[in-house]
Amino acid sequence: MSLTELIYAGSNAVAGLTEGAVKDAIEKHGEGHVVGFPDTAYFLPVIYAATGVKIKKLGDLPAAVAILKSLITNKDDLGDALNAGLATAVGAEIIEALRYVEGDPYADDSGIGFVPDPVIRSLGVPLVTGDIPGIAVLLGESADPASLAAIVKDYQEKGLLTFMVGNIIEQAQASGVKMGLDYRVIPLGHEVTSVIHVVSVAIRAALIFGAVEPGKLGDFLTYTKERVPAFINTFGPLDEVVVSVGAGAIALGFPVIADTVVPEVAGALMTQADHAKTVETSLEARSIKIKVTKIDVPVSVASAFEGERVRKDTMFAEFGGNKTKCWELVKEADLADVEDHKITLIGPDMDDAMFAGADVVRLPLGIFVEVAGKAMQKDFESVLERRIHYFTNYIDGAMHVGQRNIAWIRITKEAYEKGFRLKHIGEVLYAKMRADFNNVVDKCQVTLYTNLEDVERLETEMVKPIYNQRDERLDALTDESVDTFYTCTLCQSFAPSHVCVVTPERLGLCGAVSWLDSKATKELDPAGPSQPILKGEAIDACAGIWQSVNETVAAASQGAVEKVTLYSILEDPMTSCGCFECICGIMPEANGVVIVNREFGAISPVGMTFGELASMTGGGVQTPGFMGHGRHFIGSKKFMSAEGGLTRIVWMPKELKDDVGERLNKAVFEMTGIENFVDMVCDETIATESEAVLAYLEAQGHPALAMDPIM
Ligand code: SF4
Ligand code: NI
Ligand code: NI
Incomplete structure (x- = not known):
């Protein structure tokens, strides 16, 4: 079969399934029965975007099926065939919506299914700052679970948001990939139709952020192509339905990279059989650039780990959190007084002999970051200091909550066993301060204090007076007081x-x-x-x-x-x-x-x-x-x-x-x-x-x- 024939075969199959499912649902529940997804203001988002039609009840669906069928011309033309791919997307959306008619079909699934509006909104900032540089959609079942897991981990370490569909979910889980929104690896579901939930994310991005007018399908396709940095990786052999899903993705502007031999379409559909090169090929295909900061620590440091929580049972050490004192301070200093990349620990570390046999290591902690630079200003101290929260959270195996002298840090057993020690917090802060604030930070040194006497004395003598000065400055900072x-x-x-x-x-x-x-x-x-x-x-x-x-x-x-x-x-x-x-x-x-x-x-x-x-x-x-x-x-x-x-x-x-x-x-x-x-x-x-x-x-x-x- 040619590529277009494959696409049509898949689209026609999905159209048939959709039509049948709609008929059955109407017979069972009646035309007036409500249909929709949880926590969205956009009805069935793909249909709403493509046609402007607000599907609210089962009786609205037959008309949508008719539109879907009209998108499948069966003409031997690639453009037409890609439209048939969009028909598959519409069909998948209807089939998934019908699954929701009888309650949450994902309640007992490792996938999460539909992604609610508020989650999409919360992704806005990390996407625009480049903190999330791209969106990877992985689909299928891999012949080699180990290299699949390596791909997912690589995306994770590069900060990408990864959505997974199919048996690759369990395969990656079995290989130790940490999953969930908090880890930026989101299992959607096992049925191929669940891939619609990521298409829905892209489409709602255009509705939510782009104010694209419902019904203007062309505008949506332009928006997703130009502004949503997504791509698809497929694993294992492709059936017609997956090929037509892929055609839909290409219509949205998302390149598809398969690990099997496919008829190549320049820039849109390609084969990369070597899993060691999948990431590179994919990022290149979507022109995604990754900023890497090499940091010399024994665990991963990536924005994808920001949302990780460290619970009591996985915790090795704890600082602050009402159990001990923990403060952090960034202070401007003279260039001559800062020795670049000097990391000092004054006091015991987590592996000190006194903790032998202890359940949990608890220490007071003072994190003192001194920065110097010609363009550094006093006003930037608090801006940099606030970043300590994020930078520490980027550590795989560390959790940071709070700020100033109510900071709270936990380190996992796993990180400790990999060799993570307190000075590594200093390494991470040093590297990130230099990388992210390169125009204002020419030199940076970090001192960590863990002796109670030091932590308390410095808090009183140095830290609190600086916080107070800053608060006074902030209070005086009004719209009238600045020009x-x-x-x-x-x-x-x-x-x-x-x-x-x-x-x-x-x-x-x-x-x-x-x-x-x-x-x-x-x-x-x-x-x-x-x-x-x-x-x-x-x-x-x-x-x-x-x-x-x-x-x-x-x-x-x-x-x-x-x-x-x-x-x-x-x-x-x-x-x-x-x-x-x-x-x-x-x-x-x-x-x-x-x-x-x-x-x-x-x-x-x-x-x-x-x-x-x-x-x-x-x-x-x-x-x-x-x-x-x-x-x-x-x-x-x-x-x-x-x-x-x-x-x-x-x-x-x-x-x-x-x-x-x-x-x-x-x-x-x-x-x-x-x-x-x-x-x-x-x-x-x-x-x-x-x-x-x-x-x-x-x-x-x-x-x-x-x-x-x-x-
Ligand atoms: Fe935040 Fe507004 Fe800047 Fe967006 S444009 S990052 S909402 S301040
Ligand atoms: Ni915004
Ligand atoms: Ni973390």
Whole structure:
């Protein structure tokens, strides 16, 4: 069979299966029965994107099957055959959706199946920063499990996000590959149709970040080809269905690299039979560049290990976490006073004789990183110090939680047995500081203290006074006190017209970019994503309108957005890319707003989940009434100041209330004299129904009820 014949054979087979499955489901459950995936605002995302049709019940499916069949022309033309591959994708989406009709089909599977919207949103930042440089989709069953596992581990160490379909999941697991979202290796499922769940991720990226209009299939294909850095590796012999799935992938712009002999299509379909070269061939095919920092430690160090948790039963040593003291400090020093790459441990290490026979090694720890460089500024100390958290977490076998003098580090037995010792933390910090901050750090030395006397004395004499000075500086840092704001355009790689305006009192909506971060980014990468905006006179200081901001945003968004009001949700609000930590929406009957964070899965008082609220805005488009923002912005005196400010907040999930409560209370008290404002804000443990929320607000005398009408 020729390639096109193979593709059509697969597509026709899937079309037949889909048609039959839809018929059976309608017979069994009736046309009115609901069909859909969990926690998404985009219905059956691939069908919605391709056609604009919102499939909600089984009765909607026959029309989709008809469209699917129309995509299969059976003409001997490669372009047509690739479209037939898209038909296979549509068929796979329908078959998978039908599997969800009777509950979660992945409940007892090693695969996770459908990937919910909030997970995709959380991947936005690592993808735009290049922290996740690409997406690998692995499919099939390998004749050689050991080399398969080596491929997965290699992707993991390079930071890629890997999705797996088929028996390779168990094969890799058996070879010791660590899996789960936390390890950036995601098993989707065993049936070949489960590959649709990664296609769905790519398509929803275009909906969420790209604001591509549903129904414009061509625009989606352009988006995935240009902006989603994915590719496919197949293992083992290919049947027609896999070939037609591959055709669909190629239509999306994702090259397919097979380990068996396939008819090659330049740049799109190729054979690489040597597993030792699979990674290299794949990265080249998708033009993915990997930045490597060689670090001399006995374990892997990669961003893919960032989410790893170290539990009690796998833990060898622990520092901080209320059991011992643990602090970390980055301090600027004179070039002459820093000896580059000097790593010193003062005090006992994890393998000290005194721990012989101990259950767990517990030591106090002080991590003191001194950096020097001509372009280094005092303001960057905290930016670099915050990176200690990430860099330490990159270590396979280390967990880092917290910051400053509430840091908490755990090391696994596995890492210890491989020879990992405290000085290696110093090695990792040294290497990453030099690599990631090369423009400002010319020299770096790390000293680790583990004698209680040193750790305590230095904390009192050196560490705490520096933290205090920084806090004073941060408190004094207001939008009025600086003459420069910054743009951040990092997310433009996914949301082409989105621009964040970062000010001291309004951080980037992802929560990851503060004004100080932007300032440091400008220094590190002068032509990069953070560009200064010389503020000048305000047109309206309360609403946050500046001529300079409007002009910069217009230029940086290529004219897509002409005016931005920094402190308003209604009048020219700042755009959202899609990766915001929180979404704020108006609750008209309460004369205020609700805020929902990404982690909250249930429905909010405005009748929508985070995912549904989030889908109202995004892609760099202004949507009055909806605003994506960072957690830290709650507690800023500039929050919605055009509409009356923080006292408009009427409802937040409990966890978010607890997280931001202290700052929020302080800001509201300073602005209005109201004490313990957070207690007046409703949450899901009190009420989620509109009427009950209102009753609570009234009982609390919530100030929003007495404010001017919000709209
Ligand atoms: Fe994206 Fe804005 Fe965060 Fe920059 S500050 S990474 S543009 S969300
Ligand atoms: Ni880790
Ligand atoms: Ni973003």
